Amino acid sequence: MAFQPIYDAVAGRVWGYEALVRGLSGEGAYQVLSQVSPEQKYRFDQACRVKAIELAARLFPAGEELMLSINFMPNAVYEPAACLRATLQAAARCNFPTSSIMFEFTENEEVLDTAHLTNIITEYRKHGFTTAIDDFGAGHAGLGLLVDFQPDLMKIDMLLIRDIDTSPARQAVVAGVVGIAAELGITLLAEGIETEAEFLALRASGIRLFQGYWFGKPAFEELPQVRAVSVLDAAAL
Template structure:
């Protein structure tokens, strides 16, 4: 069954592309995956592109971002490596979950990109008034083997409430809780509580926005295994950046 927005959504009147930032698995000592981040065709930042999206274009933009991310990842990801592609999506732009996945599944099939390698993350900074609808989205995505994640956990709308209503596969702790955690007992306590709670739920924890070795060491000691941030690598436009770990390029 199709939803009306699939056929009536306004076309985009601008072009865009993607940059990629690695997610590092400190336990395995390797890149776990890459997040696709929207950029202009000349590398303009995400805000400049997102500010062009009108309410009538939100659905089309969400769909086109998925397709562009899969297309680029299929060309850039090394063959034979088990890597995740993390794609941001807007829950309020998904109207009928099954119908709204068709373009994603077609793109995955067209470029032979396995759905099990795709992670969909939504930010809790986007307020979702209908949590039942969001739960239906997550259920539908899991049917197709997608990994689900909450981005910016701890900085937006009702993070704990979302965990009560449903449990994603992964949460990304927001950088506001990460910044300076090595010298902040309060942040250390909050993050430790999040890690313990997620362990009970069986949810993987990722710390994002890492900028120093001290932040990384403190979070690793707290039991977190996945990391993302400038200390590992900055996003690279239409390519996969090398891990840097501060200054030394590997």
């Protein structure tokens, strides 16, 4: 697993880290996942969760309140309560609080059964986990999925972020997403930030959580260096 920072521009500190699948030679998530057969998806999903928790428990500084974001594959979860056993056991064994774990699912994986996904989210919330939609605005379900259930957090996909500072169309779409999220009580995170201009435009729209190479690149089994934005700078935007 590699870890990429999620930055809170209002608090002026790292909010958490996303655990990303990586091969031993640095292969990206797509290369690794493409080698996982449908029959292996459940075991792979479980192994990734446990590994992420074990590493976070070792790497996260003691005493700091940081979130660990873990990706999961909804179609690999056959029964929510049973699938959480290994996660809960790993968290207990590593003394890692479940309230510091966020599970995010990507819209790039087509959700075959929305009712099943709703059951998964409900079960996860029972145990204190935060839930998130990854890649919002670039996947299969989009707003239709948001109508069926509301996660705690949504990550706006980089396709809507790229060059937003010079794109009135992207600015309009993101403004709409910001408004919807506010109405539904959902926290927004802008991912894929690569330039200061993108960050400034998004911060001005009211978004406070950010992720992307401009803040810090993923580091393999360690915490990366993070670009800091001061609270005063953020408040002035």
